[in-house]
Structures are given as structure tokens and as C-alpha cells.
Amino acid sequence: MLRCVLAASLVALPALAAAEETAESDMNARPRQLVIVSFDGAHDNRLWMKSLDMAKRTGAHFTYFLSCTFLITKAGDGSRYKAPGKAFGRSNVGFAQSEAEIAERVGHIWQAHLDGHDIGSHACGHFDGSDWSKADWQGEFSAFRTALENAWTTGRVADRQPAGWQDFVKTDILGFRAPYLATSPGLVPALKAAGFTYDASLVSKGPATPDRRDGLPRFALPLVPEGPSGRPVIAMDYNLFIRHSMGVENRRESAAFEERALTAYRQAFEAQYAGERIPLQLGFHFVEMNGGAYWRALERFLTETCKRPEVACVSYADALKMPEVRQEPKQKKAAGAAL
Template sequence: MLAVTKRIVCGAAVTALAVGLAGCSGAGSPEPKDKTNAESEDGSHGAKKGAGPAKSAVRLIGDGSTAYTGAQPGVLKPERLKPGQKPPQFVVFSWDGAGEDSQKLFSHFREVGKKYDAKMTYFLSGVYLLPKDKSKQYSPPQHAVGRSDIGFNDTEGIRNTLRELRGAWQDGNEIGTHFNGHFCGANGGVGSWSVEEWQSEISQAKAFVKNWKTNTGLTAEAPLPFDYEKELVGARTPCLEGQKNMMLAAKPMGFRYDSSGVGTQVWPKKTEGMWDIPLQLVPVPGRQFETLSMDYNFMFNQSKTVNGDPSQHEYWGNQMRDGLIQAFGRAYDGNRAPLIIGNHFESWNGGTYMRAVEETIKTVCVKDGVRCVTFKELADWLDAQDPETLERLRGLAVGQKPKGGWQSYLTAPKAPASPTAPAAPAGPEASDSSAAPDSATVPDADPGAGSE
């Protein structure tokens, strides 16, 4: 069993439409989609499956905790949209603090992903590969050496988590990071960390993955089948706090995207030279506000506790599922912006949110033109596109269909700038002005407002 003390330690994340705390740490199977038709009709050949792993000998790295085993199997090959081509509908399912404990949710959702052709991003907490008796190896910023707000692991938990990480990568999934000690809020929370402190935290998160054999003594275990120094390209911060300084630290360390922001269902842009792909505001059916696309936020707005009224469990799970599916529908039939969903391997309120996520996967990932992908695959696809095409996609509001259809919208000549209009600012800063707010900086709102 994963021997970590899982505490809900979250900072407030509220906007005019979203109420609740930031994320912490169905019947029958639909027929599979016809992907050949989907590609020809919906332009979803903008991403195709690669040819699989290159044949090569295993090359151990460092102490043998990780290894180079060739190209990752099962990943999508990014291709540029053709002029006027309808973009694929991307959906990203992601998991914060991914580890395998007695609930066996990591292994369960790996199987769900394989069944419904859904690749996912698993944000690993580095301390899940660090045994408690080696806790002093962790020196968290602004906290005592050996402290972690989510504890550490035991031998069985580490061995089980390693098994799932190996399998997840070999299935074509992504291993990102949720960093280490999960410190939130005041008194040393990640929102107060400097760039240099984030650099230390990132380096330690990498080290715990790259040196688990030395730290655990499990030398007979097989290595993780990837070079984590190259594999790690993205993250989500604890409680969605501290995004700006984290990104400033992470970009020079090889990161390509971040998913710690609060945003809406529009096409992503770059901030600090990285793809800024935030969690999104989605409907809460039957309520007059939207909340973030994460299990924790639905739970907070429904019960404010992980052990709410059992008679409401089914209703709450259905509400989350229906809200996510409504969010999917307005993108799928509208601007085709990627839908970003975050979760935790937790059985809050009787496991109703895990059921909601699974039912969402089996509903949306089988539809024509849909690609359930990792953040890394989405970033690859975005990088492959013509910048003018991405600019036009970002011009569509939540749920907005392109005027005149996709063919017309993505091929019409670009309107000339007004001769009296001031020149647009040059450089990458020009595209960063509408960055989603960091959840830690949203001012003066009641985190319980709008909740029953």
C-alpha cells in the first residue's frame, strides 16, 4: 500500500465563474469509432500513430533506475493541418500525484485507457519513489529537511508504482511531474517560491525518479524504460499555485508545457516560451456557475468533504460526468478547443468521481475525429501547426463555430491591419498578455460562495 498521508491542502482558486478550491494533489460499451473515416472527414489525421519503438538494446542510465529502450511505442505523429481542414478534437485526461496504492486506480485506468484508445498524462510526485527512511534526502524549499505534506512511500508502494509507470509509458502514456512535497497556501506554499527554489524542487523531483534503486535498495527491479531527463517535459503545480516562477525555472530545464493555470475552453497559447494549457471552466449541470475541470473542484462544490452524504454520491458523480460531457460537446460542435481534465487516484465520496471520469472516457474517446492524448502529444501537434492557423483557432470563443465553416474560416485571406492602428508589440511577449490567472493571485473571493 502506498504509505503516504494524503491530506487535502489546497489554496483557493476562484474566478467570476469558478467557485471552489484548486485541485490538490455508464452502461455498456459504445462501438469503436471508424478512425479511417474520422481521418478523412474530420481532419483527425493531423495526428497519426507512430510506427512503434525502435529496435535497440537497453542502455542503462546512472544507477540503472532508468534506461534508454528506444522510441516510445504508441505515440501520435503530429502533422500540420491542411488548408481549411477541420482540426481534431483533442481531450487530455491527466492525474495528479500518480501512484499505485491499495485502491489500484492507476492500474485500473491504464486498462480503461487501452480499452477506449485513450492516452493519458500521469503527473508523478517524486516522493512516491522515496522511502520514508530516506526522507532526509528531500530538502524542500522553505521547509525543514525531510518534510512532505503528502508523506513518503514504503517498499511495496514503490514497487507497485514502478510497475505501473513502466506499463504506462509502454502503453504510450506520458510521465510528467507533480513535484514533491505538495506544499500549498501560506507559510511556505509553492506560490511563494522563488525561481531558484523551483529549480531545486524540479531537480529533486528528477533525482528521486532517476535514483530510486540507490534510495530503495530494490536493485533487482527492472528499470523505468525511459530517460527521465528527456521524458519530463511538463507539469502541474500543487493546488495550481506558483505557476509563473515555476515556468521561469522549468523552461531552461527542458519543460515544454504547463497545466497549472485556470482558463476557459479556448485554444492554448504560449507563456514564458512554454505551452500554457490550463484546467478549464466547465458546466455544473443544475447550477448557475462553472467550476474547474477536476474531480476535486466538483467535490468541493458539492460536499466540501470527501465523505459526504452517501445518498448523494450517485447524483454528484452524474453531475460531474454530465458537466464534462457538456463541455466536450460545446467544443466538439464549436471551436474544437482541446478539453483538459484533471483527476486524482482517490475514492472521494464513495469513488463517484472515478466512475464519472471512466464514463466520460468511454463516451467521448470513441467518437469520430476525437483524439484522447497526452499533454506531450498535444504540445507536439501545436508545435507542428502554422502559426497563422493557431492564431485563427485562438480567435474562436468558447463553443463558437467558425463563421462559414472550417474550410472558409481557415483559408480566408487574413484581414489587413488598420493603417491607423498602433503596431502590435514584437517578440514572444505579444502572445502572453492574456495568460490565465494563477489561482493563487485571484483576489478577494469567497472560496465557498456558490456552493451548497
């Protein structure tokens, strides 16, 4: 019997050694390069269709940070919306123009959810919350949830509301980005109380994994080199718009701005792909600034990048589940707020 046990053990040794070698190899394998693309506002229905088509062509998953005033009209529930410290019916980004517009928008939101994209909150009226209390943020989150819960009814298409809509509103709105990236000490406690699982309102000096010091993963848009002098700029279309044309629409130089943006995206990606492989985050809006230069650059970048080996173009919600984020490689220190 002893001889049989010994023989069996000797037979098992090579398999055990191979398993240990594989496990060690997995631990030492380079992480994938994650690319995380997000859109703030998520209102223009034409750009909803354009972004969903872009995702299908490139294989990317996006995060859409939705402003809730685009799910209500000013004449309807908008007249009762009150942001902290503001009058009733105020919004920095306006409201939906009609029930039909809302009906189309909720259809896009639901399709994005079905396609595996991440829907997050961008609050409601796009106000600067840098002096808001926890209670102020909680009021804004409550208004957001109510607008989303009632969106199909508000759009006069309650009979078409998907069976899973209310569960989606309750359990799948996981992330938040503050308008203007303007935060206050009351934000994180309010996010935790509201059940959010991540925040994406910070800025960092370069690509960074989420800051977890507050007990809630907090992602940061990075500063990346841009332009002939390589001056750092926040990796967001609005900041490029300010850099390139002082925030004034300039369609004549659109092609040049596109090439500058694409070069910045490529260089930021290659630095990480060949280096530490810290996730690269890029931010956009549902506005095609400077003749669509930054959206065109984005599509070109994703087309050439997402299908490369060891690359995954994912949403924030996806990233949080991945070892490339959970392992937390070295990261840059956080920088100040953005424009």
C-alpha cells in the same frame, strides 16, 4: 519537342489542380476534438492499475503528474528531502510506506511509459510554491529527478530496472503541473532551465489552447458549467468534490454526484465538438472522492467519447505535436488560480 512538352503539361494540369484542391481541403478541414485527461499525484498502486486498464478499454492516453515523495520513504531518503522554506523530512502528501510499495509503483510508471502515456512532474512534497524563486523551483526539480533516477534502487529492485529507465528520466519527463496550481514568477525560468517543454498549471475561463507568451506552452484547466444553475467550476475532480460536498466524503450521494459530473463533462465536450473544437482538458487525482463518483463519470465519458469521429483522447505531450494545438484557434482569457 515543344509539342511533346506542351502535351505533357496539359496532361499534368488535372493532377496538379487535384493536388491543390486536396491541400486546400486539408487546410479547411475541421480540427479533431482533443480531450486531454491528467492525474495529479499518481501514487495509489491500485489506481495505477485501474487507470491503465481504463486507458486500454477506452483508447485514451493520459498524463500522470507524479509527486516524487511517493518514490522515497520517510525513514530513508525522505529524511533528507527539504522543500524550499520547510524543515527536512516534510511533505504535505506523505511518503511511500515501504520499499515494496515503491517497487510496485515504478513498475506501473514504466508500464505507462511503454503504453504511450505521458509522465510529468508534480514536484515532490506538494507545497504551495506561489512565493518560490527560480532557485527554489530548481531545487524541487532536482529532488524530483534524483528520486526518479534512484527509484528502482530505493525499491530494492535495482536488478529489475529496465535498460531504458535512465534515458526515460533524462529525456521523457516533459511536463509539469504545480501543486495547488500555485505558481510564481520564478517558475517558468526554472522550467526552461530544467528542460521541461510545457506547463499545465494555469486556469482559464473556458477551454483554451496553450498560452505561449512566456516562450513555453502553458496549458490551463478550464472553468466549465456544472449543476442545475450551470455555475462555472474548474474541470477537476477536487473542485467538484468541494462543490458537491464541501470537501467532506459523502458516499450516500455518490451516484448523484457521478451524474452531475458526467453531465458537466458531456456538456463541455459537446460545446466544443459542435463549435470551435478547442481542446477540452479534465483533471483528476489518484483519490476516489465521494465514493469514486468522478472516476466512474470519467470512465463513462471516455467510453462514449474517445471513439467518436474526429475525436482524439490524448496526453499533453501528444497534444503538443498535433495541428489542433499548434494552429491555436481562438481561446478564452486566463482566469485566476484554483483551489
